[in-house]
Amino acid sequence: MIRLEGVRVAAGERTVLHELDLELAERRIAVVGANGSGKSTFVRLLNGLVLPSAGAVSVDGVHVERHLDRVRRQVGFVFTDPDAQLVMPTPAEDVELSLRRAGVPARQRRARALQLLAEHGLQDHADVSVRTLSSGQRQLLALTAVLATGPAVLVCDEPTTLLDLRHGARVAALLLAQPAQLVVATHHLELAAAAERALWIDAGRVVADGPAAAVVAAYRAHALAGTGGAGPGGPGP
Numbered sequence: 001m002i003r004l005e006g007v008r009v010a011a012g013e014r015t016v017l018h019e020l021d022l023e024l025a026e027r028r029i030a031v032v033g034a035n036g037s038g039k040s041t042f043v044r045l046l047n048g049l050v051l052p053s054a055g056a057v058s059v060d061g062v063h064v065e066r067h068l069d070r071v072r073r074q075v076g077f078v079f080t081d082p083d084a085q086l087v088m089p090t091p092a093e094d095v096e097l098s099l100r101r102a103g104v105p106a107r108q109r110r111a112r113a114l115q116l117l118a119e120h121g122l123q124d125h126a127d128v129s130v131r132t133l134s135s136g137q138r139q140l141l142a143l144t145a146v147l148a149t150g151p152a153v154l155v156c157d158e159p160t161t162l163l164d165l166r167h168g169a170r171v172a173a174l175l176l177a178q179p180a181q182l183v184v185a186t187h188h189l190e191l192a193a194a195a196e197r198a199l200w201i202d203a204g205r206v207v208a209d210g211p212a213a214a215v216v217a218a219y220r221a222h223a224l225a226g227t228g229g230a231g232p233g234g235p236g237p
């Protein structure tokens, strides 16, 4: 259970997220909204990459700001830009590093890393330089490395942005199927609609919150109508 109590985020004079009181208990939660609406800021709150200016975020009762290390062991975060995350020279080494963090014994790491890479279609790239991978392959690798840590909660910020249609569909299916609680900020509306719950953020406020299919349909209609600004016709917050 993720809880946000009286959370507000400001950047200087500007309020990026207005007061939020939310309990996130569903297994798969999507966050949708226009560019610059506050989605990244919202998901970054969940593992302390962004700290609230007021209020508190907790994950399974653990205060994020007070227990950052503990929360980050529970909450895996996949960045839009995989280069923000990949630190080792080769894919196999990157996944092995995650397995080390997860406490997997050294003698088991290589075989397990190769198995995980194969599960995500990267078996032919295990020992190449990460720099030679395509951006989509790097994004898949970043996701594989985070999943290797066995997080209880998986938070993703635009995990399909760099992917072609086939890989985008593959990653969407992978995210929806894995056992961790998923919170995903995305413009991939098929992925968002397949979640249990969706939050629509507009200008730093949650303007709709409810069953994902209905919220995403309302957001899509609103975005296509090009009316701009808040004002959903769908479920209220």
Ligand SMILES: Nc1ncnc2c1ncn2[C@@H]1O[C@H](COP(=O)(O)OP(=O)(O)OP(=O)(O)O)[C@@H](O)[C@H]1O
Pocket (backbone or CB within 6 Å): 011, 016, 033, 034, 035, 036, 037, 038, 039, 040, 041, 042
């Ligand atoms: N540290 C900061 N300082 C100043 N402005 C910020 C800061 N963080 C976020 N913002 C502003 O807050 C707004 C929301 O940003 P955010 O990255 O959360 O949007 P987003 O919905 O994820 O957008 P996109 O879909 O384009 O990724 C933007 O206008 C952004 O410029």
